[in-house]
Amino acid sequence: MLEKIRAELPELSISEVSYPERGYHLAMDAGREQILKVVGFFDKNGFYLEDLFCVDYVEYLELVYFFNNHCGLFRVKTVVRLEPDKPTAPTISDIYAIAHWYEREIHEFFGVYFENHPNLAYLFLHDGLDSYPLRKGTVKVPEEDRKLLGSGAYKESEDTFFVNLGPQHPSTHGVLRVVIKMDGEYILSAEPMLGYLHRMHEKMAENRNYAQFLPNPGRMDYLSALNFNLAYVETVEKISGIIVPERAQYIRTITCELNRISSHLLWLGAFLADLGGLTPFLYAFDDRENILDILEGVTGSRLTYSYFRFGGLFNDVDEKFADGTRAFLERMWKRLDIYDQLITKNVIFINRTKGVGILERDMVRKFGCSGPVIRGSGVPFDMRKLEPYAAYQHTDFEIPVAQNGDILDRYMIRVKEIETSLRIIGSALEKLPAGPFNAEKVPKKLKPPKGDVYHTVESPRGQLGVYLVSDGSETPHRMRWRVPSYSNLMTFPFLAQGVLIADAVAILGSLDLVIPEIDR
Amino acid sequence: MIDQIIDIIGVLNIRVAIGLANVLGLITISAMVLTWAERKVAGHMQRRIAAKEVGPFGLIQPVADVIKLLGKEMLTPADVEKPLYYLGPILIFVPVLVSFVVIPFDARLQVMDVNVGILVILAFSSLSVLSILIAGWGSNNKYSLIGSIRSVAQNIAYEIPLLLSLLAVVFMSNSLSMKEIVEAQNDVWYVFKQPIAFLIFFIACVAETNRTPFDLPEGESELVAGYHTEYSGMRFALFFLAEYTSMLIVSAVATTLFLGGYKGPVLPGVVWFLGKTYFLVFLMLWFRWTFPRVRFDQLLNFSWKILMPLSFLNLIATGALLKL
Numbered sequence: 001m002l003e004k005i006r007a008e009l010p011e012l013s014i015s016e017v018s019y020p021e022r023g024y025h026l027a028m029d030a031g032r033e034q035i036l037k038v039v040g041f042f043d044k045n046g047f048y049l050e051d052l053f054c055v056d057y058v059e060y061l062e063l064v065y066f067f068n069n070h071c072g073l074f075r076v077k078t079v080v081r082l083e084p085d086k087p088t089a090p091t092i093s094d095i096y097a098i099a100h101w102y103e104r105e106i107h108e109f110f111g112v113y114f115e116n117h118p119n120l121a122y123l124f125l126h127d128g129l130d131s132y133p134l135r136k137g138t139v140k141v142p143e144e145d146r147k148l149l150g151s152g153a154y155k156e157s158e159d160t161f162f163v164n165l166g167p168q169h170p171s172t173h174g175v176l177r178v179v180i181k182m183d184g185e186y187i188l189s190a191e192p193m194l195g196y197l198h199r200m201h202e203k204m205a206e207n208r209n210y211a212q213f214l215p216n217p218g219r220m221d222y223l224s225a226l227n228f229n230l231a232y233v234e235t236v237e238k239i240s241g242i243i244v245p246e247r248a249q250y251i252r253t254i255t256c257e258l259n260r261i262s263s264h265l266l267w268l269g270a271f272l273a274d275l276g277g278l279t280p281f282l283y284a285f286d287d288r289e290n291i292l293d294i295l296e297g298v299t300g301s302r303l304t305y306s307y308f309r310f311g312g313l314f315n316d317v318d319e320k321f322a323d324g325t326r327a328f329l330e331r332m333w334k335r336l337d338i339y340d341q342l343i344t345k346n347v348i349f350i351n352r353t354k355g356v357g358i359l360e361r362d363m364v365r366k367f368g369c370s371g372p373v374i375r376g377s378g379v380p381f382d383m384r385k386l387e388p389y390a391a392y393q394h395t396d397f398e399i400p401v402a403q404n405g406d407i408l409d410r411y412m413i414r415v416k417e418i419e420t421s422l423r424i425i426g427s428a429l430e431k432l433p434a435g436p437f438n439a440e441k442v443p444k445k446l447k448p449p450k451g452d453v454y455h456t457v458e459s460p461r462g463q464l465g466v467y468l469v470s471d472g473s474e475t476p477h478r479m480r481w482r483v484p485s486y487s488n489l490m491t492f493p494f495l496a497q498g499v500l501i502a503d504a505v506a507i508l509g510s511l512d513l514v515i516p517e518i519d520r
Numbered sequence: 521m522i523d524q525i526i527d528i529i530g531v532l533n534i535r536v537a538i539g540l541a542n543v544l545g546l547i548t549i550s551a552m553v554l555t556w557a558e559r560k561v562a563g564h565m566q567r568r569i570a571a572k573e574v575g576p577f578g579l580i581q582p583v584a585d586v587i588k589l590l591g592k593e594m595l596t597p598a599d600v601e602k603p604l605y606y607l608g609p610i611l612i613f614v615p616v617l618v619s620f621v622v623i624p625f626d627a628r629l630q631v632m633d634v635n636v637g638i639l640v641i642l643a644f645s646s647l648s649v650l651s652i653l654i655a656g657w658g659s660n661n662k663y664s665l666i667g668s669i670r671s672v673a674q675n676i677a678y679e680i681p682l683l684l685s686l687l688a689v690v691f692m693s694n695s696l697s698m699k700e701i702v703e704a705q706n707d708v709w710y711v712f713k714q715p716i717a718f719l720i721f722f723i724a725c726v727a728e729t730n731r732t733p734f735d736l737p738e739g740e741s742e743l744v745a746g747y748h749t750e751y752s753g754m755r756f757a758l759f760f761l762a763e764y765t766s767m768l769i770v771s772a773v774a775t776t777l778f779l780g781g782y783k784g785p786v787l788p789g790v791v792w793f794l795g796k797t798y799f800l801v802f803l804m805l806w807f808r809w810t811f812p813r814v815r816f817d818q819l820l821n822f823s824w825k826i827l828m829p830l831s832f833l834n835l836i837a838t839g840a841l842l843k844l
Binding site for chain 1: 562565566567568662663666670732733735736739740742743744809810811812813814815816817818
């Protein structure tokens with residue numbers, strides 16, 4: 001691949017970096033003029049846009065494009081430097097659909113204008129804001145930009161009307177608002193409005209030291225707090241070079257998988273409630289309760305655990321945890337049969353989900369989807385296999401993949417993932433080594449060396465990436481969160497076009513969105 | 521001559537008045553018991569205990585609920601069509617009430633034996649959709665409007681198979697009077713002679729009463745609460761209770777027409793009648809806590825493409841067999 005890049009993009013300065021240390025393979029410097037060519041090259045070669053964001057280095061702004069491959073892992077970081085006052089860049093939203101939102105986000109947080117972008121309206125922020133929040137130092141929002149704040153007015157015609165699906169609606173699970181233009185029961189267009197739970201975690205990270213930020217990631221995705229916690233902790237460990245003991249790795253794997261099952265179970269219940277079947281909700285919560293009890297025993301909390309520490313864990317697990325987990329595994333295998341009979345074999349359920357909301361293979365790439373959404377469309381893309389972290393390389397598991405990309409497939413994938421997780425937990429519990437659960441000599445106040453690092457884990461909703469820039473001080477210079485639901489939600493306007501409102505609700509449910517994670 | 525007529529009318533009126541009062545009491549109490557039953561059934565199907573604190577087995581819970589709802593503010597949103605908005609919840613009770621008049625609870629326990637009993641029930645049960653439409657339109661809310669329009673489309677679609685399946689029974693009994701139909705089932709219940717008609721009738725009933733899997737007019741995951749989104753307090757409670765009363769009436773009609781009404785050995789007729797009725801109601805509760813919701817086009821397709829041809833065929837076959 002490297003030769004091909006060198007051959008086709010000769011004018012770029014390309015440097016290879018150490019993947020284990022930095023989390024990406026190649027770093028490229030592109031100019032403003034070349035970026036379109038670079039993006040076109042990666043698009044042609046089947047790469048997807050993993051992340052697009054901006055970093056403020058005071059003297060200059062840096063647009064960072066992460067490209068990655070779905071089959072073999074090959075992560076390329078491409079950088080474009082911009083002038084700090086009146087920064088402009090060409091839009092790539094016509095090449096990668098997901099860039100549409102990434103660029104809007106960069107525009108509202110950094111004030112970078114993207115030429116020819118179809119709609120640079122603010123995505124998250126509210127009307128009262130007068131400066132760009134993620135810039136270092138105060139940069140005022142110019143008057144013409146402030147007009148973009150808030151949402152536009154909607155014109156109803158005689159045949160069509162607008163419906164606000166949310167922010168208070170039973171099936172948006174949180175405070176997502178989707179403005180839907182409808183013709184009778186059919187949806188003409190849907191536009192998600194974000195920002196109702198925006199808390200600016202990325203800015204918070206820049207204002208506190210590494211240990212102080214520990215509880216925050218769990219608040220982003222409260223349904224898989226451990227996975228988010230793990231992503232953050234491992235990123236910091238990677239940049240500081242902390243070696244985590246084996247036992248801690250295994251326990252991290254087990255608890256994360258338990259968390260994944262609980263997240264999938266909650267999704268299962270809520271999704272069926274979206275379809276009108278209320279009983280599976282209670283069944284799923286019954287099982288989820290078991291997991292919460294087990295995790296409460298070791299972490300002390302039931303939802304937003306901050307269980308992992310730099311270099312290890314908050315405390316060691318005991319026999320009670322192991323026994324409880326084993327009992328849960330035994331119980332859960334039997335329960336899966338019940339779900340199978342109650343849901344999977346139900347004719348109404350199959351009629352509602354089969355062939356609805358189909359995501360094509362090429363589309364998932366353009367949108368940068370991940371997790372069960374992409375695996376439902378036939379791409380075996382799982383960070384646990386591609387970029388093994390914690391103790392996943394020591395456990396034996398298969399990635400379930402389905403081919404049709406419809407709602408039923410996404411459902412089946414998640415149910416099979418529960419089985420996969422059960423297997424992982426089982427084998428990790430067997431192999432659980434003895435030894436210390438914390439690395440020695442981790443300083444109270446971490447000061448990672450200067451540099452940047454990218455790290456991803458597989459959250460229940462997909463690929464969760466953290467990009468961290470350290471300037472050698474106690475606080476991060478920039479911390480960027482690439483969240484899975486964000487790109488999965490972006491597909492919704494395209495999936496919802498021309499379907500019935502009942503299908504739209506089912507599609508929205510099948511994407512498994514957690515809104516605070518999208519809003520951050 | 522005139523005196524006699526006045527006498528008859530007077531007697532009739534008093535009979536009807538007393539009957540209506542009793543029916544009203546029965547409906548209200550039944551609906552309240554059914555809300556309790558629904559909670560209990562749902563609870564046990566979902567591996568939980570359900571209401572148990574208020575009274576023995578939580579039996580007084582509906583009373584507590586009603587008292588609570590009475591105390592709630594009846595909010596009237598600013599932009600509603602006030603006359604229609606107020607009329608909706610009241611109107612929804614009338615058809616149910618009238619329908620019960622012609623139902624025979626026992627051989628001699630019936631408010632009025634009208635010789636066109638089935639027609640009365642069909643005519644009045646179609647009216648309930650009107651009040652849903654009024655409520656949905658009057659609420660001036662998009663979700664309500666969609667919900668009520670769904671309800672109209674759904675009722676039109678399911679009324680026809682319902683009617684056709686009933687006609688098969690009428691063919692066999694040669695009567696439209698509810699009581700005579702029951703008497704005609706002295707030997708064998710019609711459910712055994714007309715299983716397809718019963719099945720179609722019951723499915724159509726579930727759809728008519730807007731119960732899961734056909735609860736599209738109020739499907740909460742799509743339309744928040746459908747046609748009663750804007751109603752609160754006791755007005756909402758009226759819609760809520762109306763759902764249970766309409767379940768009761770369709771089950772009572774099904775019992776009368778297919779399950780031999782009050783007929784049954786040993787026990788008094790009323791017990792048999794109510795027992796069968798509540799069994800059918802329980803089936804509906806069971807459906808609700810087992811099935812997810814169908815989609816709207818699937819719902820209509822099911823009626824127009826499957827139920828309706830099937831009920832036609834059934835009717836033709838019945839007519840042919842009877843003539844042969």
